Amino acid sequence: MRDDVIICRCEEVTAGEIREACRCGASSVDGVKRTTRAGKGLCQGRTCRCLVEGIVAAESGKALSEMEYPNTRPPVRIMKLSALAGEEEEQ
Amino acid sequence: MTYQTQVAIIGAGPAGLSAALEVAKQGGKVMVFDENDRAGGQLFKQIHKFFGSGHHGAGVRGIRLGQQLLEQCIQSGVEICLSTVVFGIFPGNELGIVKDGRSHTVKADKILIAAGAGEKPLAFPGWDLPGVMGAGAAQTMVNINRVRPGNRILTIGSGNVGLVVSYQLLQAGASVAGIVEGLPKINGYAVHANKLMRQGVPVYLSHTVIEARGDGQVEEAVIAEVGPGFVPIEGTEQTLSVDTICLAVGLTPSVELPRMAELAMVHLPKMGGYIPLHDSHMRSSNPDIYVAGDVAGIEEASTAMEEGKLAGVSMAEALGLVSAQRARELAGEIEERIGELRIGSHGDARRMAKEEIVRGYEAWLAKQK
Structure with missing residues (x-):
């Protein structure tokens, strides 16, 4: 895959940037996420996770089965902070 | 507020609704949550007729199968919360949900994750x-x-x-x-x-x-x-x-909630990616959490419905709503029908992959002792 192809569409992170992160030591989807923001956007990596996984595996010479599923934290879906804070929804 | 229920089900698709119906039939209190504004999951997009044998809904359009399932659930007293997002799963069998713009807690004795899959x-x-x-x-x-x-x-x-x-x-x-x-x-x-x-x-x-x-x-x-x-x-x-x-290059199980619940998982490319390990009756590595449908490995709506029923029966048994013997009988009938769905050039590979998941569960269980 060409370096200029965007992998994370939400945060506009390219394949080249993910490979660079791997060369700098990122060895997991979470590592790439922390260094490049890939997977931190609106869809929270639901689209790009598989692609990032493939690139990290190829760069580190690991099999896909050796990759760990990235950490997930609440909220796993988009929600308004007002819902968590218990405030009335604005009309 | 805090809701209390015997069974909480995430996802009102074929697996979730089938499980809900099975538990409700045995007299259990069930709440089903779905982020969409209509129930039925992918079934409601299937305008084509299913094929296979009669008891798998052959000749019936997916959308009609979904409607039938939904009507049966409502008649059996299942509470279905639509436009309701489950944003997290927490220790102590708790779910965080957002309903009408407010967050609430759901406490359940048993939880079924039937969250489906996403596109690759x-x-x-x-x-x-x-x-x-x-x-x-x-x-x-x-x-x-x-x-x-x-x-x-x-x-x-x-x-x-x-x-x-x-x-x-x-x-x-x-x-x-x-x-x-x-x-x-x-x-x-x-x-x-x-x-x-x-x-x-x-x-x-x-x-x-x-x-x-x-x-x-x-x-x-x-x-x-x-x-x-x-x-x-x-x-x-x-x-x-x-x-x-x-x-249309494949689906991958939506395992954000299983991951958050720290369920033991296995990576199986044939089944779409990471799958929560489960026993032959859909119970995960957490004895209070069950999985069914695409989240437990990519298959079809017909197998999702049967897996949902199986999860429903095993939750009902675990809750003491049905005797062990009756549960065995019901599960046996369901397993027979699942077996019929997992044959042929497409089905054999899925059957073997499902067996691998169950073996993985057993190996995981043996390590805990």
């Missing part, structure tokens, strides 16, 4: 142009929202999703410029492929898409023949004039 992406130059979308997204647009995503479609992937969605786009008045398949043979059922071929839709076997081009939106797709290792062969490029590229 395929990256190539230009795949981020408007007009490139998942085939499932195109199906939602055309069958649910009644919007045709484009006029000239190229579908990548000849599995059942790619074939069925392509045909439905034809029915909606679009033209299909072709189906592109990396393998040297069609991946889905012949009955679906033949319908397209009779309409003159070309199928490009051993081909892949290498680029989408256009000014601000897809205007053309470049495809090429692939050699060993799916590497495009130089000089075989063809440019097709299309405005929509549907990606």
